[in-house]
Amino acid sequence: MANQLSSLDQIFAALADPTRRAIVMRLCAGEASVGELADPFDMALPSFMKHIHVLETSGLVQSEKSGRVRTCRLSADALVGAEDWFQQQRAVWEARLDRFEAYVMKLKKEKERTAAKRPSRTTKRKGS
Amino acid sequence: MANQLSSLDQIFAALADPTRRAIVMRLCAGEASVGELADPFDMALPSFMKHIHVLETSGLVQSEKSGRVRTCRLSADALVGAEDWFQQQRAVWEARLDRFEAYVMKLKKEKERTAAKRPSRTTKRKGS
DNA sequence: TGTATAGTTAGCTTCATGGCTAACCAATTA
DNA sequence: TAATTGGTTAGCCATGAAGCTAACTATACA
Structure with missing residues (x-):
């Protein structure tokens, strides 16, 4: 090794x-x-x-x-060693994405909760 | 892409x-x-x-x-692209190993068949 | 408005890389 | 034994990579 x-x-x-x-x-x-x-x-x-x-x-x-x-x-x-490096990076990367996704979901839920309180403002607004 | x-x-x-x-x-x-x-x-x-x-x-x-x-x-x-390269190489490499293994198995069987004909020579010889 | 912060540009040095030719072993083969 | 083949060594050159300093731009803050 x-x-x-x-x-x-x-x-x-x-x-x-x-x-x-x-x-x-x-x-x-x-x-x-x-x-x-x-x-x-x-x-x-x-x-x-x-x-x-x-x-x-x-x-x-x-x-x-x-x-x-x-x-x-x-x-x-050696080839496998290099491939491993990628897999390790991907693991970190994907963990982050998961966390990010969880964060987005949380935001989304919060937004929905807010929207439920003020149903009149949930329609399209403008721009992107 | x-x-x-x-x-x-x-x-x-x-x-x-x-x-x-x-x-x-x-x-x-x-x-x-x-x-x-x-x-x-x-x-x-x-x-x-x-x-x-x-x-x-x-x-x-x-x-x-x-x-x-x-x-x-x-x-x-880009990271994934590079990782893919390794996986492609590994695919070729493993296919070859499979073929090689099949070849070795074939040799082994042939040897066994030969050994069956001359059982006296199948014992340990010496060295590695 | 002046000063600090965050990057950027320009230009320099040093060393590594990728290519070449020419000349040189050392096994094979005739 | 002589010639061929397969690789190796030595040494040259041009380019590019990795580092530096000094000086500059542009935003943010006081």
Whole structure:
């Protein structure tokens, strides 16, 4: 598990680049060699390798060299770690929305109570 | 909705910075002025404003100025858009795992069938 | 009207990122 | 053993990101 939280920086930074997102997407479908991964991209190999390296230091990708070919695979943990972050934020966000909604409901009820006391003023007024 | 997909670059880049993630987290709990947001950070205001601006152009945050105070709020759409990306990747990833598992099961069965033919070799061998 | 407050603009520095070429191993294969 | 293939290292360049200060605008308050 390690400290995934502190590496959110690197994970999000890694995913901020379209080339690297494409690599991740490709690796979701299964492992591949550096050459296979690089093929669809119009980019010099050393440049491409930098992307691989960024993905590796972020923990999103692991690789292993056997013979002269390096095989890359996705490391799901990091992806899940990032996804968790969103879910945590959403939890807070939704809790707030719930509270807000409750607040609005309360206002609404109060308004209705007031309206019940002064039925003549409940019709449309004007403007928004 | 617009083109959230093409702005994943900006969303992830925005979230790659701890200051900006903290701002997002703070805004999950409700809107706040620039000053309130900036307060916990030991950073010059212009520097901080850059972060706000990055968050705004990424679509994660919206702001509005009334009088001399600018109020910021979270724009959930962008967050959800980014979360969706993870879920899509996970879907592909899990589909692959399922296929892989099926493959492993197949191998296992084949092995068992082979083992049934040569029962003497099925005991422990050594090492991992 | 004068002063404090809340942001904003401009402009500077420093460092990281993303790209390139050229040259270089180290396995394979002929 | 020689040539090819797959990747790696080193080093360069241009751009952009993240921080700063100083000076400015515009609202609110006394």
